[in-house]
Amino acid sequence: MSRFYLTTPIYYVNAQPHLGHAYTTIVGDALARWHRLLGEEVHFLTGTDEHGLKIQQAADAAGIPPQQFADNIAPLFVKAWERLDITNTDFIRTTEQRHRIGVQKLLQACFDAGDIELDVYRGMYCVACEAYYTADDLDGDNCPIHKRPVEHVEEENYFFRLSRFGDRLLDWYANHPDAIVPEHRLNEVTSFIKQGLHDFSVSRKTLTWGIPLPFDESHVAYVWFDALANYITAIGYGANDTTFNKWWPVNRHLIGKDIIRFHCIYWPAMLMSAGIEPPSGYAVGGWLLVGGEKMSKTSGNVVNPLDLIDEIGLDGFRYYVLADTAYGNDGDFTYEGLIARYNSDLANNLGNLAARVATVVGKKCDGRGTAPSPSSALAPISSQTVADAVEQWQRVQPSRALEATWQLIRATNAHLEQHEPWKAEPGAGVDAVMGDALEALRIITILVYPAMPDTAREIWSRIGMTGDIADVRVPDALQWGGYTAGATVTKGDPLFPRRTV
């Protein structure tokens, strides 16, 4: 059985789960579900990033020890993902023992390879980014991202000799041109490498909230070195070679565009140093902005995803997040946009199709599903939709995969409008039209499953399909003609009642 290992970034515990975190995690979940439909064994990892100065300072401000602070927040992520029906197969916290063991092993491996050395660091540090900056990077005296003053630091640090890895990284990307999607992000990475890479500090002496270096316990590991390692410590690096070798190298790291350098430059170099293969793939997402801005406590524009679920339902929210923004681009969340998309795509299109099919089959076919025709006009549209959707999921483009799916939904609604089976007398003509509509709806249901699992399960059972939809296997199940005639079709309540703003 082929395998698929997929990760989200691990989220800092200084903030509660918000729409931006939910966005990346829902994309991950939809992708994980799609790969399970493909018949692959999927390992889907998410978790929390709990060390470093940022968390230490947040804990200080709250007046509690950092471990307790992290213990309070991490479960909020676990619960939020449960509520969003995220099917992660593991959740790692960087304060766990399994992580500490693996981070120390990785540090030791890079140290033994001669790529970690003691030096003196003089320069600027932004706590919000947990990143060092050179004078050229700054916006006046401020961090270019957070627009807040950076701290001047001068201390003895261990450095990772990133400057030695430029050519090896360029070679690796030249040999793996598909490693980063969308493709323009690969160019961003390679041109950054070509400008020349600087060594980076991997330890802090003034901080205690972190993992001690195994070769010098007076330092703790730099939070990004610590955090990146989660992708291997969670699968047993340093403790269980069998599980590690089973899952590594990762198939896709899903990341936001703000953390691309850490993931696509630092991380593969760290792995190369330790003699481990770099990640096979990355999918780089944009930001989901609110009112054109990145969410932050200071802007007061933080949106809690759980409030939106209460408002629009879980699947309405998941669909909006996946369909509204092309992965890779920035999206802009608005409440009006959420309602508009819900009404047009879900209430008027998918919901309407499911209701019409069940109503007509109930009234004109005795509630029994009829057989699709191999020569249906919908068959070629369906196969085009399937081909597009398969390709777009492969490219980590959920919005395009769903757009392809909606082509078939619209075509099926149009097919019904053209034939008006609700006006016709029961008989062969109605049976043929409804058999085709049921078959299209069966295929549509499979294609919407990764985005809207509850809705898909519901439609699956209403059209009389047996078994769990999660157990179907694509692409075979997407062949035209799989609907079983004679199945009991039931109507049920409207799936997506229309909403007003």
Ligand code: MSP
């Ligand atoms: N802890 C680091 C990641 C370490 S991974 C080894 C971190 N955490 S974060 O919580 O600040 O952000 C995690 C991810 O969430 C980033 O990829 C970031 O792009 C994403 N998002 C945070 N806010 C976001 C939006 N408003 N929109 C989309 N994604 C956003 O960075």
